[in-house]
Amino acid sequence: MAFSFLQAYAQAPSDKELLQEAKILIFDKKWEQAQQKLDDLLVRYSDSPLYSQALFYKGKCLSEQEGEERKAIEVYKQYKGRKDADKNLIQESEIKIIDLSFDLYEQGRTSYIDEIEQSLRSRDKAVRYYAAIKLSKVSDKSTARKGLPVLKDILEREKDTELRDLAKLAVLRIDPDALENIQDHEYETRPRMLCIRIYDRGEEEASFSLNIPWALADLALSSIPEEDKQKMRDEGYDLDDIMKELTKIKGNILEIKGEDSLIKIWIE
Incomplete structure (x- = not known):
């Protein structure tokens, strides 16, 4: 029996093979099957240099499955806390957390609005901006107003026309009168x-x-x-x-x- 176990383990796919198979399934949008591959990697190869990458992709798989939003958020948070997490994937994780939290808020799980509010203090300005614009869509205007300082920063500091237009629309959703008190600079624009x-x-x-x-x-x-x-x-x-x-x-x-x-x- 022990021999059979060792033989089966020896024939198991490597961490690299599991991740590659998962990525192909992700490309085909076969989220549950991809997650199974990733879970296998995470259990079998806890010391693998591919562990963090597998964790990120697990979050992606969960985020695409209805009803798994909360699990996805937790997995993305785990990924962000990894020392070897990629900075670009950290940003993507933070943006996905904002989207998932907003979806949960819309479903009546109002406590998840805290996740978006926390993102207003992110070191990454792209995440702060995205959180403020997303927060402007919340029906509770007292909550939505918490994003106004970040929206003000966009209008006073950023030159990109499209980003500034998004910020203006966000302010108008929250409080049309607030736009009058924000210094709005006009910049020469060029094609994106x-x-x-x-x-x-x-x-x-x-x-x-x-x-x-x-x-x-x-x-x-x-x-x-x-x-x-x-x-x-x-x-x-x-x-x-x-x-x-x-x-x-x-x-x-x-x-x-x-x-x-x-x-x-x-x-x-």
């Missing part, structure tokens, strides 16, 4: 640009570089070399999801790390 850089491992100069107006984003994505698109798919990244994440808050830099290359995508 989608920027893509691909770096070969160990190189500082990009092997692929492209800046293109956001209106032509589809063209930009189609110009990414096919082998790099495949790397993105292998890592579980869906191009539609990437665009959604990038447009939430301008300035986000999405990094996709492969064994041989690094892909950076952002809007400026």
